Amino acid sequence: MRVVAIVAAGGRGERLxxxxxxxxxxxxxxxxxxRSIRLFAEHDRIDEIVLVLPPELAAEAPADLCAPGKxxxxxxxxxxxxxxxxxxxxxxxGRADIVVIHDAARPFASADLxxxxxxxAAESGAALAALPASDTxxxxxxxxxxxxxxxxxxxxxxxVFLAQxxxxxxxxxxxxxxxxxxxxxxxxxxAALAEAAGFPVRIVAGETTNLKITTMTDLKAAEAIAGxxxxxxxxxxxxxxxxxxxVEGRPLVLGGVTVPAEKGxxxxxxxxxxAHAMTDAILGAIARGDIGRHFPDTDPQWKGASSMAMxxxxxxxxxxxxxxxxxVDAVVIAERxxxxxxIEAIRASLAAVLGIExxxxxxxGKTNEGVDAIGRGEAMAVHAVVLVAGRG
Ligand code: MG
Numbered sequence: 001m002r003v004v005a006i007v008a009a010g011g012r013g014e015r016l017x018x019x020x021x022x023x024x025x026x027x028x029x030x031x032x033x034x035r036s037i038r039l040f041a042e043h044d045r046i047d048e049i050v051l052v053l054p055p056e057l058a059a060e061a062p063a064d065l066c067a068p069g070k071x072x073x074x075x076x077x078x079x080x081x082x083x084x085x086x087x088x089x090x091x092x093x094g095r096a097d098i099v100v101i102h103d104a105a106r107p108f109a110s111a112d113l114x115x116x117x118x119x120x121a122a123e124s125g126a127a128l129a130a131l132p133a134s135d136t137x138x139x140x141x142x143x144x145x146x147x148x149x150x151x152x153x154x155x156x157x158x159x160v161f162l163a164q165x166x167x168x169x170x171x172x173x174x175x176x177x178x179x180x181x182x183x184x185x186x187x188x189x190x191a192a193l194a195e196a197a198g199f200p201v202r203i204v205a206g207e208t209t210n211l212k213i214t215t216m217t218d219l220k221a222a223e224a225i226a227g228x229x230x231x232x233x234x235x236x237x238x239x240x241x242x243x244x245x246x247v248e249g250r251p252l253v254l255g256g257v258t259v260p261a262e263k264g265x266x267x268x269x270x271x272x273x274x275a276h277a278m279t280d281a282i283l284g285a286i287a288r289g290d291i292g293r294h295f296p297d298t299d300p301q302w303k304g305a306s307s308m309a310m311x312x313x314x315x316x317x318x319x320x321x322x323x324x325x326x327x328v329d330a331v332v333i334a335e336r337x338x339x340x341x342x343i344e345a346i347r348a349s350l351a352a353v354l355g356i357e358x359x360x361x362x363x364x365g366k367t368n369e370g371v372d373a374i375g376r377g378e379a380m381a382v383h384a385v386v387l388v389a390g391r392g
Pocket of ligand 1: 242267271
């Protein structure tokens with residue numbers, strides 16, 4: 001089954017009043033037109049794309065409008081939408097079993113909606129995406145002129161659907177519908193022409209996010225939908241763990257704060273087990289390896305450097321990668337000393353290096369109930385997690 005998509009972008013979008021064709025306005029960093037083309041360029045059931053543009057745009061189509069790996073033609077549209085679609089249909093280069101027509105002003109239709117519309121058209125001859133009406137629908141009287149608008153009657157809401165695109169047709173059905181349009185029938189969509197020509201048109205469930213961008217309010221709603229697409233990719237989480245032995249004759253440094261204690265942490269530099277776990281959590285969040293890779297014992301640059309300097313370096317690596325620290329949480333596991341009196345000082349010290357307020361930093365003390373090496377007071381361990389967020 002060969003499927004051709006006609007992307008109708010022949011309108012000038014004068015209702016939006018943006019001073020440029022609305023198809024070229026950007027939503028979430030990509031033009032509305034490019035998004036609509038991409039829907040079909042990336043769809044595995046579409047074999048060819050015909051893009052109908054206003055004549056002045058068709059003559060000088062933006063260079064980024066391409067559909068890699070798929071034949072695409074750009075056609076100059078006509079005076080009315082139905083003329084534009086007719087011109088698009090005439091420009092189809094190969095055989096078409098099914099033709100899908102889509103308004104470029106609906107950049108958020110899903111690939112699944114396109115597939116369902118194709119399947120329904122293959123079965124029934126013609127199909128369109130539509131949403132059931134959620135408001136009560138009134139039919140206004142013919143009245144006319146400048147007088148007040150008066151309701152003639154209330155429509156049975158359960159039978160009212162609001163038409164969207166995509167609309168799909170068997171090629172012979174579309175040819176007959178277009179022929180009916182030539183004969184004088186005027187329509188705002190191809191389904192109406194098919195209805196007028198006597199074909200049954202099947203309704204498939206549309207999508208509320210498949211909005212048509214017509215006004216500035218629609219454009220703001222579109223930005224919100226595009227923002228929702230990006231959000232999941234921009235938040236990342238990282239985990240870090242470290243353990244050091246507790247020995248006599250060493251200071252106990254946690255998060256850059258020297259805590260009075262009988263024993264301190266053994267290891268490279270100040271052996272700040274909390275700073276080390278947090279550094280690994282940040283490196284983990286940006287998938288940049290671990291503390292051993294960035295600060296090897298053998299590197300003179302970091303020999304004797306404070307662990308908080310290493311933590312600051314991890315924060316700057318995250319910033320270079322485009323990520324801000326959102327919050328951190330850590331569990332310090334040790335039998336002694338009691339950490340509660342020192343927690344606020346540790347949070348303040350970490351806040352200065354992480355570049356976030358202490359309210360976003362959590363440090364919790366825990367004992368190991370006398371069990372294993374930590375329980376016997378031979379070692380101290382820290383688990384840390386961090387959340388980072390990408391900048392726009
Ligand atoms: Mg360590």
